[in-house]
Amino acid sequence: MSEKNEPKGAMRERKPPTKKVMMPEQSPAKRRRNFDEVALGYTMEQALAEAEKCMQCRNPKCMSGCPVEVPIRDFINLVREKKFIEAAARIKETNSLPAICGRVCPQETQCEATCIYGVRNEPIAIGRLERFVADYARARGEDLPKLPSKLGKRVAVIGSGPAGLTCAGDLIKLGYDVTIFEAFHKPGGVLIYGIPEFRLPKEIVTAEVDFLERLGVEIKYNHVIGKIRTVNELMTEDGYEAVFIGSGAGAPSFMPIKGMNLTTVFSANEFLTRVNLMKAYKFPEYDTPVKIGKRVAVIGGGNVAMDSARTSLRLGASEVTVVYRRSREELPARAEEVHHAEEEGIRFQFLVNPTEVLGDESGNVIGMQCIRMELGEPDESGRKRPVAIKNSEFVMDLDTVIVAIGNSPNPIIPNSTQGLEVSKWGTIIINEETGMTSLRGVFAGGDIVTGAATVINAMGQGKCAARGIHAYLTKKAAE
Numbered sequence: 001m002s003e004k005n006e007p008k009g010a011m012r013e014r015k016p017p018t019k020k021v022m023m024p025e026q027s028p029a030k031r032r033r034n035f036d037e038v039a040l041g042y043t044m045e046q047a048l049a050e051a052e053k054c055m056q057c058r059n060p061k062c063m064s065g066c067p068v069e070v071p072i073r074d075f076i077n078l079v080r081e082k083k084f085i086e087a088a089a090r091i092k093e094t095n096s097l098p099a100i101c102g103r104v105c106p107q108e109t110q111c112e113a114t115c116i117y118g119v120r121n122e123p124i125a126i127g128r129l130e131r132f133v134a135d136y137a138r139a140r141g142e143d144l145p146k147l148p149s150k151l152g153k154r155v156a157v158i159g160s161g162p163a164g165l166t167c168a169g170d171l172i173k174l175g176y177d178v179t180i181f182e183a184f185h186k187p188g189g190v191l192i193y194g195i196p197e198f199r200l201p202k203e204i205v206t207a208e209v210d211f212l213e214r215l216g217v218e219i220k221y222n223h224v225i226g227k228i229r230t231v232n233e234l235m236t237e238d239g240y241e242a243v244f245i246g247s248g249a250g251a252p253s254f255m256p257i258k259g260m261n262l263t264t265v266f267s268a269n270e271f272l273t274r275v276n277l278m279k280a281y282k283f284p285e286y287d288t289p290v291k292i293g294k295r296v297a298v299i300g301g302g303n304v305a306m307d308s309a310r311t312s313l314r315l316g317a318s319e320v321t322v323v324y325r326r327s328r329e330e331l332p333a334r335a336e337e338v339h340h341a342e343e344e345g346i347r348f349q350f351l352v353n354p355t356e357v358l359g360d361e362s363g364n365v366i367g368m369q370c371i372r373m374e375l376g377e378p379d380e381s382g383r384k385r386p387v388a389i390k391n392s393e394f395v396m397d398l399d400t401v402i403v404a405i406g407n408s409p410n411p412i413i414p415n416s417t418q419g420l421e422v423s424k425w426g427t428i429i430i431n432e433e434t435g436m437t438s439l440r441g442v443f444a445g446g447d448i449v450t451g452a453a454t455v456i457n458a459m460g461q462g463k464c465a466a467r468g469i470h471a472y473l474t475k476k477a478a479e
Contacts, residue, residue: 020125021050028343032313034049035197035281038340039103044084050125051079056117062126065114068095068166072111072126076118079129088137089145091130096169097162097208097459099138100191102131103200105456106334138207144214151175151371155472156240158225158413161189162447162455164246165209167469168217174470178216179240183222186277189248191448191455193277194269198314199337202276213451220222226412230422231442241476242441243470245428249407249447259357264293264365268300268308268404273309293399294322296320297368299354300404301330304452305339309346310401320346321396325353325373325386351375353386355393357401368396376444407452417442427451435465436472443468 024040033039034344041345042050057298060073070091078087091098107127109466113122154175157164160182168178186192186206213219225231225247252267254260273289279286298305301324312320322341324331327350342348351373358367372392375384409426421429421438428444429439435443445461447453 017121020128023125023128027091028340028345030352031393032310032344034217035297035314036205037201038198042128042132044136046353047079047084047129048082051076051129053117053121054080054124055117061114061116061426062111062124065110067110067148067456068463069103069455070095070098070101070111070130075133076124076126076129078088078474079133084133084136085140085142086145087133087341088142090276090394091133092145094463095459096212098130099134100200100208101160101206101456101459102127102129102134104195106454108335110456117471126475132415135323142211143362145173147173147215148264150177151473152177153477154243155469156234157246158231158244159183159246159248159446159448160187160209160219161187161246161248161457161458162188163448163465164244165212166459167244167246167443167445167466169212169215170463170466171469172212172215172217174466176470176473178218180219181225181229182219182221183224183247184277185221186395187219187221189246190250192306193273194304196272196276196311197281198310199307207318207419224412225414228288231417231439235441243273243467244435244462244465245413245437245442245444245448246458247448248411248445248458249409249427249452251408251410252403253408254403254405255354255405257354257356259359259365259368262357262365262398262401263363264291264361265357265401266290268298268304268402269407271308271402272304272449275315281311281315282393290315291400292317293365294318294400295396295398297354297396297398297402298402298404300321300324301407302404302406303333305332305404306333306341306346307441308404310341310344310402312402312406313344313346317400321349322346322351323349323368323370323396325351327351327375330383350385351397354401358395358451365398365401367398368401369397370394373410387430407447409451410450425451431468433464434468434471435461436468440473443472 054076062072075087075090112123157168157180187209191205200385252269274280280288280290283289292315296317297298297308309320357367372389373386374389379385414422443465445465446458
């Protein structure tokens with residue numbers, strides 16, 4: 001019987017929900033002892049199969065979930081047409097760092113969360129497709145887009161992390177002369193020092209930065225603004241008409257408990273910087289070893305905690321435990337990162353809070369005293385507050401403790417910039433619509449404004465500030 005002649009009320013057979021095309025990965029047994037990238041990326045055939053599922057919605061919802069406004073429907077349609085170079089170019093119209101976003105952006109809570117196809121199925125694997133086209137274009141050489149005539153206006157960007165790179169990329173495409181001032185000897189900020197090689201290869205970051213330099217962005221290294229030059233001097237003496245502050249949140253936080261000053265207690269910041277930026281994982285080729293020990297505990301539950309735990313395993317630790325004071329359901333880390341950690345053998349102690357780190361007479365860690373917790377009433381964040389269970393203390397035998405409970409903004413720029421308004425947490429206060437600070441012509445974005453957050457959120461703030469700078473300088477020119 002044809003569909004047309006079906007009896008009234010007859011149920012049409014519905015296809016079962018589809019899943020994303022799986023992305024090849026290194027096996028857990030192999031990858032847990034190397035620093036090579038875990039996810040291997042789509043093949044052309046896999047990318048085409050995934051892109052073909054996209055419904056090319058007339059009113060796509062996916063873009064509303066993207067902080068950098070990637071034209072998702074358009075680039076996926078170009079993938080379907082096998083126009084991969086064009087797809088990458090389309091993305092780069094709004095996103096200067098697609099190969100990075102395709103790897104570390106939490107698409108599952110952003111663009112993929114609003115995908116209409118995902119109502120009945122797993123959403124389209126937007127991040128995996130973004131990574132595929134970015135890698136494809138990079139491997140074959142990317143042509144530079146046509147840029148507008150120069151406006152003759154100079155903008156200074158402080159910090160070459162995701163916020164600074166995005167702001168610089170958007171401004172250079174508008175015709176401004178842009179100089180990035182980077183405190184380190186390498187570009188990328190947290191992309192270089194904070195995210196491990198097995199999750200974001202450094203050559204990917206370098207390639208994205210090289211593209212921006214080819215567009216005309218100038219980068220000055222080993223420039224600590226607030227020490228070498230102040231924000232005020234950049235504008236009054238050096239000829240910059242606007243400044244964007246994207247200096248991040250690089251000051252580590254520790255717990256207010258005894259034993260935090262022991263020799264083998266590391267902040268996640270120091271630990272990951274030694275390994276990633278200073279190449280400790282290649283010792284003795286690079287003379288920056290990390291004494292990891294055999295038994296490691298990582299305090300925290302975010303992506304940084306997962307990175308620290310998985311890095312410890314790769315450095316030779318035989319037993320690595322993530323200690324988190326809330327339950328599994330409250331873990332802030334990406335589900336994919338938790339899944340990978342568990343596959344590799346990382347242990348989890350949920351509803352456990354450290355109360356003291358124990359050391360020997362030489363100052364080395366020998367253990368950590370903890371107490372078990374239970375969830376009580378929600379706190380100001382909306383999550384259930386962990387409450388200590390009386391008489392539930394126990395001791396973990398350890399050699400190393402890594403503290404991954406967050407970072408604070410570095411105070412150098414706020415302290416050296418008179419009139420710059422900051423919050424009680426040391427973050428810079430901005431106009432949410434324009435990105436401008438309390439100082440005329442000075443803008444800010446990323447972790448220096450929000451505190452430690454995601455790469456893509458920092459990029460979104462960099463984009464917002466670039467728009468604000470353009471509007472400000474356009475208005476100033478007309479005055």
